[in-house]
Amino acid sequence: MNKIISKLGYWSALISASTFVIWIICFVGIMATSPLFYWTNLTEYLDFISSNNQFFQYLAKSFMIVFSMSFLVLMISLGEIVEADKKVLAKIGIVFGLIFTVLSSIHYFAQVSSVRWAISGGQFEGIEHFLQANPTSFLSSINMLGWTLFLGLSTLFMAFAIGGNKTKKVIRVSLIINGISCLLAGVGYITQTDIITFLFINLFAGGALLVFTVSSSFMFHRGQ
Numbered sequence: 001m002n003k004i005i006s007k008l009g010y011w012s013a014l015i016s017a018s019t020f021v022i023w024i025i026c027f028v029g030i031m032a033t034s035p036l037f038y039w040t041n042l043t044e045y046l047d048f049i050s051s052n053n054q055f056f057q058y059l060a061k062s063f064m065i066v067f068s069m070s071f072l073v074l075m076i077s078l079g080e081i082v083e084a085d086k087k088v089l090a091k092i093g094i095v096f097g098l099i100f101t102v103l104s105s106i107h108y109f110a111q112v113s114s115v116r117w118a119i120s121g122g123q124f125e126g127i128e129h130f131l132q133a134n135p136t137s138f139l140s141s142i143n144m145l146g147w148t149l150f151l152g153l154s155t156l157f158m159a160f161a162i163g164g165n166k167t168k169k170v171i172r173v174s175l176i177i178n179g180i181s182c183l184l185a186g187v188g189y190i191t192q193t194d195i196i197t198f199l200f201i202n203l204f205a206g207g208a209l210l211v212f213t214v215s216s217s218f219m220f221h222r223g224q
Contacts, residue, residue: 001081001223009077009220012070017213019067020206026060039135042128049119058116061108061132068101068108074216078158078171081223086161093157096150103146107132107139135194147201148186155179155212167219171212178208 001009034052039045075097079090115130130139156179162172181204188196 001220005077005080006220006223008073009081009223010217012073012077013213013217013220015070016067016074017210017217019063019070020210020213022063023060023067023206026056026063029056030060037133039133042124042131045128045131045133046119046124058112061111064108065105065112068104072097072101074213075154075158077220078162078216082161083163086163089157089161093154093161096154096157100146100150100154103142103150107143107146110139135192144186144189144197147205148182148189151205152179152182152186155182167215167222170215171219174208174212174215178205178212181205181208 033056034048037045037048072094075090075094079087079094082090110130111132115127118124118127128134129137131137132140132143134140155175159172159175159179162168162175181200185197185199185201185205188194188198188200
């Protein structure tokens with residue numbers, strides 16, 4: 001493991017883990033400062049956001065862009081340290097990770113920029129098709145495609161490429177758990193079974209990603 005790979009791997013893993021900690025803080029902040037919101041129609045949504053502070057919402061969405069980019073750098077760094085006969089698996093995982101990064105970044109950047117500007121400017125026509133709060137909106141589907149199918153496949157392929165010491169085994173198991181959880185969350189989204197989507201994408205996949213990023217940061221730190 002050369003110096004560039006170890007540093008890129010360490011910092012990207014550390015940043016990825018940090019974004020999840022910030023996301024958890026934002027989630028607690030959202031729960032503490034506003035009631036739960038269930039999508040019904042645009043009018044009720046506009047009333048909700050006008051009555052409740054959206055700081056933690058926008059902070060969480062912004063850091064998901066940071067996570068997407070750091071995740072991709074981490075996957076590329078991992079791809080550089082796998083055994084030669086398994087590099088093709090890592091490359092497939094990286095490509096799926098790239099697609100995830102693009103889809104997720106498009107979604108969240110639109111939420112914190114054009115969608116926010118349109119709402120603040122009173123331009124509501126057609127906006128419901130781009131709101132994350134609307135589970136049937138176009139951008140919500142784009143985001144879920146990234147977080148379920150492509151993130152799931154990315155981590156599964158990388159898991160099959162990773163092997164070695166105890167830390168790498170922890171990384172591999174966490175990647176497998178994340179991959180399966182993401183795909184199951186996708187099934188929940190397609191079948192509109194919200195409890196399945198929530199549990200697998202937030203709790204199981206989220207927990208697995210946190211273990212993966214923390215373990216990766218330790219591994220690359222030792223590699224320095």
